[in-house]
Amino acid sequence: MEKSKIGVYRVWSSRIKRITASTIHTIQHSINIEEIKKKIQIILEVPQLKRFGGIYMNPVLEEAKVAKIEKENRITLPADYRTFITQIANGCVGPDYGLRSLKEATEDLMWKDRTIDLFTPFPYTEHWNEEEWLNSIDWDGGERPTPEEVESYMDTKRISGCLQICHIGHGASYLLVVNGKEKGYIWLDSRQDYGGLSPEFNEKGEKLTFEMWYTDWLNKVVAPEKVWFEKSLQFIKKAFPKIEETDFRLMTYVLYEHYSDRNLATLIAHLYGLNPIDIYFEIGKFIQREKYDEKTIQQYEAQLRESGFYDWAAEEE
Known part of the structure; x- marks a missing residue:
């Protein structure tokens, strides 16, 4: 599947201008x-x-x-x-x-x-x-x-x-x-x-x-990139209510095909309180399937599927 290319003090002061x-x-x-x-x-x-x-x-x-x-x-x-x-x-x-x-x-x-x-x-x-x-x-x-x-x-x-x-x-x-x-x-x-x-x-x-x-x-x-980000968080947190108990590396792996590297790094960093730059430069190490237990991969994917994430991601792509 081709990865999505969707990219990721409000100033309310009035500009005082004279007009007739x-x-x-x-x-x-x-x-x-x-x-x-x-x-x-x-x-x-x-x-x-x-x-x-x-x-x-x-x-x-x-x-x-x-x-x-x-x-x-x-x-x-x-x-x-x-x-x-x-x-x-x-x-x-x-x-x-x-x-x-x-x-x-x-x-x-x-x-x-x-x-x-x-x-x-x-x-x-x-x-x-x-x-x-x-x-x-x-x-x-x-x-x-x-x-x-x-x-x-x-x-x-x-x-x-x-x-x-x-x-x-x-x-x-x-x-x-x-x-x-x-x-x-x-x-x-x-x-x-x-x-x-x-x-x-x-x-x-x-x-x-x-x-x-x-x-x-x-x-x-409701700019597309904001909706994308918040909807992603919504589905993932629904699938994994205790996100802190999951492996962020494995999470990076199972989400990889749905996001650009930059977007995925931003998302993972937000979910786990990490540095997005560090995640971005390490993604290549996290997407090797042999690093993870096959049963755990299937469990993560099943939870994402049940939350409706895959259906939503397919529509976005």
């Missing part, structure tokens, strides 16, 4: 529902792909309920987000702590008893912060903002016209603008660290719509 309304790109509302569902399902099946935050998928929100919320707030939700919550999930696994439900997204994370005013348009079109005020404070000398100043800075009115769709942690969040000139775009709210409010951009310098933002994250999480 005339430079805003036309928002595309297409969203690949089935592709997104498929990738979310992969994460649900292989939760190790997401190292942080919850693994969940809420039911969709009924169209009538969405229409009612829109009518009550006198808004229309961005089409891609609306499609997502009515046809994929009303809150699910996502960046950081995950996507909040529509109801949760209207509740201010900082002020738990305050609801965000969606009818009033979001007031900003470019990065905003109280630079003059912040620079006037002698932070090094121990001076701190007064409670009244903090109250004003963190006022829910600052994010009117927005949904807080995702909690990053430490009070920071991603916003989806649903009313105002920035409607449809993702913004970063980092006021808890006095970082202000900033639009999010991709590597091409384009402002991120909800669909662009979510699928970019999704594609990174």
